[in-house]
Amino acid sequence: MIALLIAGAVAMAVSLFGTRFLIAFFRERNLGQPILGAEDHGPEQHMHKEGTPTMGGIAILAAAAIGYLVAHLRRGLVFADQSLIIFGGVFLMAALGFIDDYIKVRIRRNRGVFWKKKGWITLGLSALIAIVLVTQTGIDTRLGYTRADLPGWELGKVGWVVWAALIIFATVNAVNITDGLDGLAAGSGLFGFFAFTIIAFWGFRNPDLYGSIVNPLDLAALAVAFAGACAGFLWWNAAPARIIMGDVGALGLGAALALLALSTNTHLLLPLICGLYVMEIGSVALQMSTYKVFDRRRIFRMSPVHHHFELVGWPETTVIIRFWIIAGICVAAALGLYYADFARNEGFV
Numbered sequence: 001m002i003a004l005l006i007a008g009a010v011a012m013a014v015s016l017f018g019t020r021f022l023i024a025f026f027r028e029r030n031l032g033q034p035i036l037g038a039e040d041h042g043p044e045q046h047m048h049k050e051g052t053p054t055m056g057g058i059a060i061l062a063a064a065a066i067g068y069l070v071a072h073l074r075r076g077l078v079f080a081d082q083s084l085i086i087f088g089g090v091f092l093m094a095a096l097g098f099i100d101d102y103i104k105v106r107i108r109r110n111r112g113v114f115w116k117k118k119g120w121i122t123l124g125l126s127a128l129i130a131i132v133l134v135t136q137t138g139i140d141t142r143l144g145y146t147r148a149d150l151p152g153w154e155l156g157k158v159g160w161v162v163w164a165a166l167i168i169f170a171t172v173n174a175v176n177i178t179d180g181l182d183g184l185a186a187g188s189g190l191f192g193f194f195a196f197t198i199i200a201f202w203g204f205r206n207p208d209l210y211g212s213i214v215n216p217l218d219l220a221a222l223a224v225a226f227a228g229a230c231a232g233f234l235w236w237n238a239a240p241a242r243i244i245m246g247d248v249g250a251l252g253l254g255a256a257l258a259l260l261a262l263s264t265n266t267h268l269l270l271p272l273i274c275g276l277y278v279m280e281i282g283s284v285a286l287q288m289s290t291y292k293v294f295d296r297r298r299i300f301r302m303s304p305v306h307h308h309f310e311l312v313g314w315p316e317t318t319v320i321i322r323f324w325i326i327a328g329i330c331v332a333a334a335l336g337l338y339y340a341d342f343a344r345n346e347g348f349v
Contacts, residue, residue, distance in 0.1 A: 101248050
């Protein structure tokens, strides 16, 4: 337990000071976020954010890695191959986001070179990460809800790779879409990583029921390190944001959430843990579908749905706080279902 506190505290401190350093670093070099304007059908109400330092996700990912590593100085916490591969996958996805972010700030336009090809590249990287996980670790290839044997359908290695790649791809894109208001993605991500900290630690404390999880204590340290890093970043990212996480942060955090769900065998619980992200990406899918099918008619004034509520008249901070509440409710419900299954198996109910 102390190792988890160390991981979270160190990650939060490094993120807090590291983000402050990045703000000054990018301001000195005039590397700010370009904003989509009316010509790109973007949120015109955000044009005042043009030039805000971006790529703050670098601080989040670096802080999470440092917090995770420092926690291993305490005896009893050992490195797991699975956790190290997760970090590798997170940084691989973040590297794609970094390249896209860098191109955007260099050409001063919020359309990276990878804009149209980015989806295919992301899907390819998702499949690569899934292949490495299933071939190099003992990860369970059954379909899991709160544990591997519920429902316990065996997917096989090939089937699991396809399933895992889709989960990673969808979560990465959902987080990226949600990252449109100050602190929205970081705050909701904090809830998600906190949930996986509890899930992984609970698996560690109850190996008879959750024995299929590979080194759950190490996964808990990884999750809490990301939670602490999000908290430290949120200090500077809360509205009005002094820095934006960028694609490097959004893609990295999305990959981390998806890989934690896969590693803790909570695949089917992930949509509830990340309920806000599902709502956001779902609003985009609905908007695009109705626009094409119903003669260019829109359900929302603008998608993702957080922009719709801004155009309705909600202040940005109101949208953020209310969406955080939705994220918190989703996480609480997910943890409630997780514990209910545990209690039922232990004969408590």
